[in-house]
Amino acid sequence: MSSHQVRDISRCTITPQRTTESPQTPERCQLTSWDLSMLSVQYIQKGLLFYTPSSLKHPSNPTVHLLKKSLSQALLHFSPLAGRLKIHHSSSPSSSSSSSSSSSSSMYVFIECNDAGAEFIHAAADVTVSDILDPIDVPQIVKSFFSLNGALNYDGHSIPLLAVHVTELIDGVFIGCSMNHSVVDGTSFWHFFNMWSEIARRGGEGSDCISAPPVLQRWFGDLDPSLVRLPFSEADEFIERFTTPVLRERIFHFSAESIARLKAKANEECNSNRISSFQALCAHVWRSVTRARKLSPDETTTCKLLIGNRTRLQPPLSPFYFGNCVHYVDTTSTAIQLLSHDLGWAAWLAHQSVATQTDATVRGTLDAWVKVPFVLQEGNVDKWGVYFTSSPRFNMYGNDFGWGRPVAVHCGGANKFDGKVTSYPGSGGGGSVDLEICLFPEFMNALESDDEFMDAVSHS
Template structure:
């Protein structure tokens, strides 16, 4: 490792119940398979340092084994099968109990104050506090579906993870993280209800789905494209409860009262403010189209609806579109309303159409650069609805949350609940010049703080 981070040990943690007779085989839907080339998602929580007699690593490993017994898909492996009859391949998750990887690392020279910069900047060294920044979902055939890294610092501990997005989404992984923390803090496997798998499969589609071999192979990196991309920086923008209230009020005051779509939400107002502000400084011509990509949870949008905390991947990436001229000239309310309309349009019929179209014309989501080097797109990931500050492993609650470097392209925004009630933190990955301009933009900073 680097950045002052030294790897102490690496081990595989298996579920405490090693008997995998009758183990589950999970078929993958079009929503899952569209993420074959997607990087493993990375998140992490910063904690104060526990007392030496807490036996940190031992307790974390023991409780992880118990948590994996409940969240058993994370201990499985991706299986790839060749379909000789039509020269395609298929994938499924074999819940065989192979286990998750656990990395123990140390960064003795790094303090919490180094990690949490007062100006809101995210130090470059933090990327080394996350595991596996180069795994893609398709790699789950040979690598664990979940990797944990625990980094002991001078006066803190950073617990991070990366996971295969075909197996789970934010709802599922934060649910797992909460269960793990509860087991660690109580010292036993508490009465947790059995895991409910998402159980959503489109009628009329045969499983396992057959996909072209070309879509299942990891593409080589494009050095030519990478070398021409400007440098990006990560920054934390903090929206207080008052900031958010003001933005929401401003957006709704600008929305036509005759519109029957309802009130613009706090999250939509914040997203619209970020979208307009970033595009204003991205040097995109006024006639060009710009996109706000959202990750939408479909559990309550399909018919019949799924349980809100059902385990699996049930998210879909969709886009609000506007020309730069429309976005900048029509105001915050208009931009927020485009996001409002997009979210409301995600219905059971949309879900079915996406799945059916994908099977007819397999198209995977490619992580990385693509057209986004044009600076015309923002991608809003994670959610401030996820509870992250209640994850107490037994020595205190988290003091910060961070996203790792995977899937990071200019315009990527990870939204988290803030540590203060009612607030939202936006971890933005943007071109350096865009960050510089935002920090000097009075209109943008009117509703944001970086301290």
């Protein structure tokens, strides 16, 4: 299926339509260290597939009109998404002991909440829902259901922070969102999606009140926000464009029963009851991918879990805190250690890594960043790492725009590399989990031939 099958019908900019009753909006939102570290990463791209609502077949297309209207109303509450990034440069005296005068440059980045608006694209494609769901691998055309492909978060000073791409299929509709990852993490991404669908489900009425308003004030912990800056004078000092390699991308389904068996096995093998279902599943995938890669015995491999920090802080942040509040936790082993031990050994390593992430540890990541600021680079990922992102706890299938629940969740082509694993709640619910695994073709072929891995995969 060629991406050329997707054709644009219309493009426009959606801005918040403010009234005297509209929520108050800040003039600017400064970015935290967690936000700034994402500037050289690509946008979050996630979308939902639905069967065609009857209203979409109407000549005047009231469904697209409703999506535009409700998006405008949602932006009243999530005003940073209608803004643009702003970059200010400053100089301060150097700490050098040299007698000559010198200065060091720094970069102050914030969101200007100027209502510049979000991009909205209405498109069409001559494919069916089954064309998307039936193939073993994720069809390449799915990447064309998203806007701002290849854009980095830093580009948000000149392009929208949010782009919505609504693609009509022969018997369905796909709503794809590309959202700046320096503005949101996965929790905030789906919070916005949930509130947008809530407004649409009400027919776009009563948008002055939503069930879970976002908390827009950025959190800096004990730090002075003025210290949270980038020690650069030019963007090319920390921005690196990333070209996605040729990968196979496949979604594997794990039933609640299969995950329960993995959890029980892991806990029994390490004589514990503390291994979580997701930790057991991640350990299973980590070991399986390492086998598929056929690493030399002394090669180092890392299981990297992107964990949320809102509930780890004391006091905890609101679940509706809007921004990034995540960081990676690493679990490292040599290939021979990982594969010569059982599932419980690997799961216990992952559990211990997560368990150490206390309030003090999380705050420590902020302090450490200020001392040694860094910006993540897609091109510098661990060669033999397995990166687990997103979460099966996110409310993806609750996004009912007024015509029922989605039938599938997909992500675009952004931030894809060998070893990337994206977690979704299972489409069937009930505690099942779907994992989109990205691997080089030879590694994916080996994974599919791995009986131990595939025995845990649901084929229904």
